[in-house]
Amino acid sequence: MNFKLTALAIICFVSSVFYGSAQESPLKLSNRTSDPGMYTVILRFSQISNSTDPGNRKFEARNYSGSLTTLTPTNKEQGIGYSYSYSFIRGKLNPKYNADFIYTLPAKNGSKLKVAESTFVNATYFGNTTPDDWKVYRFSTKQEDTVTAVRKGLVVDVKDLHETDQVDGIAYTSKTNELIVEHADGSLATYRGIKKGSFAVKVGQTVYPGTTLGLNSKSNGNSYGVSIMLTYLKSADFDDVRNKTLATSKSLYGFITPHFCTENGADVVLISQQDYTATYLPEIIRKEFTKKELKQQSK
Numbered sequence: 001m002n003f004k005l006t007a008l009a010i011i012c013f014v015s016s017v018f019y020g021s022a023q024e025s026p027l028k029l030s031n032r033t034s035d036p037g038m039y040t041v042i043l044r045f046s047q048i049s050n051s052t053d054p055g056n057r058k059f060e061a062r063n064y065s066g067s068l069t070t071l072t073p074t075n076k077e078q079g080i081g082y083s084y085s086y087s088f089i090r091g092k093l094n095p096k097y098n099a100d101f102i103y104t105l106p107a108k109n110g111s112k113l114k115v116a117e118s119t120f121v122n123a124t125y126f127g128n129t130t131p132d133d134w135k136v137y138r139f140s141t142k143q144e145d146t147v148t149a150v151r152k153g154l155v156v157d158v159k160d161l162h163e164t165d166q167v168d169g170i171a172y173t174s175k176t177n178e179l180i181v182e183h184a185d186g187s188l189a190t191y192r193g194i195k196k197g198s199f200a201v202k203v204g205q206t207v208y209p210g211t212t213l214g215l216n217s218k219s220n221g222n223s224y225g226v227s228i229m230l231t232y233l234k235s236a237d238f239d240d241v242r243n244k245t246l247a248t249s250k251s252l253y254g255f256i257t258p259h260f261c262t263e264n265g266a267d268v269v270l271i272s273q274q275d276y277t278a279t280y281l282p283e284i285i286r287k288e289f290t291k292k293e294l295k296q297q298s299k
Contacts, residue, residue, distance in 0.1 A: 036204050037156030037182045038062040040236050041088040043069065049081040050074050058236060060092060089252060090156070091233030095186020102259045102267055103150040104209040104285070105278035106139055106191070106228055111146075113139045117272040118227055128249065135257045137270060138193075139216075140225035147216050147226045149207040150189060150258075152288040153181035160199050179213055184288060186232060187256060193217045193226040209285045230256040 041059045051071045059068040073080050107113055118136040157180040178192045179199065191213060198215035201207055216226040234254040241249055261284045262268050263277035270276065286294060 035156060036062065036154060037090060037180075038092045038186070039088045039090055040093045040233060041068060041086055042236055042238060043084060043086045045082055045084045047081070047083045050078050051080045051082070058093065061088070087236075087238045089233065089236060089238075090180075091182075091188060091231075091253070092186040093233050093236050095232055097183075097185045097187040097232045097256065099256060100259060101151070101185070102261050102284055102287075103230075104148070104261055104280060105276060106147050106150050106213075106226060107141070107278045108146050108148060109210070109278055109280045111141070111278045112275055113141060113278065114223075114275050115139060115270045115272060131251060131255060133255045133257070135255050136227055136229045137258075138225050138227045140219070140223040141216060142223060144195070144215055144218070144224045147191060147194060147213045149181060149209060149211040149213055150228065150260075151181070151183055152206070152208045153183040153189065155201050155203050155205045155207060156180050156182045156188075158199055158201070158203055160194070160196060163196055177217070181207060188231050188253075190229045190231065191226055192229070193219070208289075210280055228258075230258050232256065 039061045041061050043054075043057050043059060045053055045055070048071070050073050052074070054069055054071075057069060061068065071080050071082065105111075105113060116138045118138050119130075157178075159178050162175040162177055176192045177194045177196055177199075178190055179194060179201070181189045181191075183189065193216060194214040195217040200212045200214055207213070216224040219225045231253040233252060235252045237252070241252065257269060260268050260270060260276070261279060261281055262270075263279045266281060266284070268276070286297070289297070
């Protein structure tokens with residue numbers, strides 16, 4: 001009888017895109033996962049008997065389950081003995097993402113936003129080097145306002161844990177609420193700084209450009225804001241990041257510089273400290289709609 005290893009109970013683990021660390025996590029090899037997103041799994045057999053050793057293998061697991069590999073007994077009259085370890089990280093390894101995709105701004109149609117480029121925390125505070133492709137935008141408003149999805153995708157993670165009324169004078173805090181959306185091309189959008197208790201979507205839900213995600217949270221000073229980071233998994237070399245410090249760690253993710261549809265133009269790379277107004281063009285909103293979704297919208 002063949003023996004299949006199936007990914008089950010993949011629970012809420014993301015290797016930090018800032019620190020690039022591959023942490024221990026509660027992935028179980030059993031029947032089901034609690035997360036609909038894509039994961040890359042590295043499976044290592046330290047001992048195997050009555051079967052061919054498949055070696056260290058990379059697999060993909062998603063949509064609450066996924067068969068990783070099948071072990072075939074050399075002697076069909078005997079069982080297979082084995083021991084293994086595994087590591088995993090969110091995302092499809094080296095996806096063919098669209099670097100020129102046009103996103104909507106994360107606000108309601110007609111809303112005005114001030115844009116700032118965020119610095120790389122590990123370089124600012126811990127002596128690391130900013131990645132060459134680093135790009136994270138912070139979108140600010142004068143008053144509390146709605147945060148919307150910038151692209152169609154699947155909500156794969158929601159963290160609604162931290163109080164968001166920051167004390168003036170705090171330049172940086174890691175205690176931020178966030179939401180991750182996985183896109184069809186394998187890229188990931190991380191929205192950080194959602195107000196506690198304001199999330200309007202849940203894990204497993206499909207969102208579209210303009211879908212309300214929640215409210216932005218108060219930041220240092222009198223403004224409200226949310227940060228958006230677009231990434232893709234470029235490496236699953238866990239051995240390379242083990243035992244690294246905040247000063248020497250390297251991210252396993254690559255960063256994407258997004259193009260946005262704004263009132264200033266339909267294909268804009270944002271400039272820091274500039275104001276932009278959100279505008280929704282039908283061809284941008286419907287770009288990734290299925291035929292069924294287009295039909296439903298026309299009703």
